[in-house]
Amino acid sequence: MDAWAALAAGRIAEAERAFGALLARDPADAEALLGLAQAFSRRGDLLAAAGAARRAAALLPDRLDAQLQLADHLRDVGNAADAIAPLERAAALAPGVPRIAARLADAYRLTARPADAYAVASVAVENAPESLDALVALGYASFALDRLDEADQTFCRALAHDPRSARALRGRGQVANERARWNEAGDFFDRALAVAPEDPDARFQRAVLDLRFGRVREGWANFGAILDTEIDRARYYYRLCGVPLWDGSALRGRRLLVSSSHGLGDHLMMARFLPRLPTDGEVTVESPPELFALFSRSFPALRFVLREPLQAPSTMDVHIPIMNLPHALGVRDESDVRSAAYLRVDPAVVAAHRERFVREPGVRQIGIAWHGNPKNRRERWRTAPLAHWMPLAALADVRLHALHVAVSDDERRAAPFALERSTFATMDDTAAFVAALDAVVTVDTSIVHLAGALGVPTWLANPLHSDFRWGIGREDSPWYPTLGIVWQPAPDAWDPVFTRIARSLAR
Numbered sequence: 001m002d003a004w005a006a007l008a009a010g011r012i013a014e015a016e017r018a019f020g021a022l023l024a025r026d027p028a029d030a031e032a033l034l035g036l037a038q039a040f041s042r043r044g045d046l047l048a049a050a051g052a053a054r055r056a057a058a059l060l061p062d063r064l065d066a067q068l069q070l071a072d073h074l075r076d077v078g079n080a081a082d083a084i085a086p087l088e089r090a091a092a093l094a095p096g097v098p099r100i101a102a103r104l105a106d107a108y109r110l111t112a113r114p115a116d117a118y119a120v121a122s123v124a125v126e127n128a129p130e131s132l133d134a135l136v137a138l139g140y141a142s143f144a145l146d147r148l149d150e151a152d153q154t155f156c157r158a159l160a161h162d163p164r165s166a167r168a169l170r171g172r173g174q175v176a177n178e179r180a181r182w183n184e185a186g187d188f189f190d191r192a193l194a195v196a197p198e199d200p201d202a203r204f205q206r207a208v209l210d211l212r213f214g215r216v217r218e219g220w221a222n223f224g225a226i227l228d229t230e231i232d233r234a235r236y237y238y239r240l241c242g243v244p245l246w247d248g249s250a251l252r253g254r255r256l257l258v259s260s261s262h263g264l265g266d267h268l269m270m271a272r273f274l275p276r277l278p279t280d281g282e283v284t285v286e287s288p289p290e291l292f293a294l295f296s297r298s299f300p301a302l303r304f305v306l307r308e309p310l311q312a313p314s315t316m317d318v319h320i321p322i323m324n325l326p327h328a329l330g331v332r333d334e335s336d337v338r339s340a341a342y343l344r345v346d347p348a349v350v351a352a353h354r355e356r357f358v359r360e361p362g363v364r365q366i367g368i369a370w371h372g373n374p375k376n377r378r379e380r381w382r383t384a385p386l387a388h389w390m391p392l393a394a395l396a397d398v399r400l401h402a403l404h405v406a407v408s409d410d411e412r413r414a415a416p417f418a419l420e421r422s423t424f425a426t427m428d429d430t431a432a433f434v435a436a437l438d439a440v441v442t443v444d445t446s447i448v449h450l451a452g453a454l455g456v457p458t459w460l461a462n463p464l465h466s467d468f469r470w471g472i473g474r475e476d477s478p479w480y481p482t483l484g485i486v487w488q489p490a491p492d493a494w495d496p497v498f499t500r501i502a503r504s505l506a507r
Helices: 003-010 012-025 030-043 045-059 064-076 078-093 099-110 115-128 131-142 149-162 167-180 182-195 200-212 216-230 264-276 289-298 323-330 347-357 385-394 409-414 429-437 446-454 493-504
Strands: 254-257 282-287 303-308 318-321 363-369 398-402 439-442 458-462 483-487
Touching: 003 012, 003 030, 003 318, 012 030, 012 483, 030 045, 030 167, 045 064, 064 078, 064 318, 078 099, 099 131, 115 131, 115 493, 131 149, 131 167, 149 167, 167 182, 167 200, 182 200, 200 216, 216 323, 216 363, 264 289, 264 323, 282 289, 289 303, 289 429, 318 323, 347 429, 363 385, 363 429, 363 446, 385 493, 429 446, 439 446, 439 493, 446 458, 446 483, 458 493, 483 493
Parallel strands: 254 282, 254 318, 282 303, 363 398, 363 439, 439 458, 458 483
Antiparallel strands: none
16 A cells, blocks of 8 residues: 555655565566556656556456556557557457547557558447547548548547547648648647647647748747657657657766667758767767768767667667757757758769769769658658659750669669669668769659758759648758759649759750
């Protein structure tokens, strides 16, 4: 009883010791494990909390509260995949409870099983048409299946029951955002935040919208909410272990880790801030393996480590995810992100490429990239099939080079024009090749960031439903002075984009 009293009174360290003493006497004391899980969670060590709850739930397979508590702790660490089993068990122990069915539907959705999410949520709504939880879960399942009209109608039904449902308001905002109705989306996100000011998903969606419209300070100030969003939470391992976030203050001997938790393009874009990191402490920067050599050469004063294996939390005092550097470093407007070329490639390798190129005098060497990572949700918008690139191929004295890490022979043969094949083992190899080119034309993938960071003239073929970092309709970018942006005039309208880029190259 003393352990639970200490926990209730907020004496977390005392509660941990007391629960630990109970477990020392009986390692199978499931109640003590449940209490210890709560204590760990209150202290901020969410991974340890999930571990203790997992042991308790295994000992209490028929206890509804134990299964739900495990699901709660797994949700807190973003582990929706492992949360499915205890939620399915809970649904079997308490069939027909809309709140449990809704949570199970959310877990399915977050593990890329939208059809299962939709099926579970539909049954829950059929059995309990007035259930707000079930309606919201069905709305998000519909959204995940790209049934935008149905999702919006379902969120409206939820709001008819509770006009102050932050999740339903945010859902309508996300539908509007998907349709590029930016002002409408912003209104819904603001309404959600008026109800729940700390809702991380609404804060993050609002932040991205602010950045899209050039509200730099507000956008980066709230971008850090991504650490707690339902989809992205699991990325931030050190946060889940309780390592404090760096707030941009002087280190005074502390150890700072800049953690890697985003894509290659994000790392390339944020690398401009690495020279601004403080020098009054020990700074370590995690790098994806593809960028390790390039970053180590470009920023020799910094210590880089590979992203995997993960660093031990005991090796750092504070950490900052690399995409959170703008806020920590006090970025307030576009002038704070402008930067000349900041990546350095091996000059000998560049010279070797250029030596090969000069054997074709008068021919311009243009690198192209027409798709990105197929697992990216935005891939359906940003991929530009090679058939649309014909205006570039028709230019006189132009040689087109594929900049993808690997282009299959079948893909190259299927191209409607001659396409030079290049093989790049690492992004460092790609960077040296790009630095030797006359220009780059690319869709929105890591290549646009690589070419921009090298200062190579670059055109971005941009979809109408664009990433937030390219703004709204602007044809330049504060991130890269050598970048020109050409937008689709309508969804999937790529031909006008490449016709325009070809005219620019011809000039």
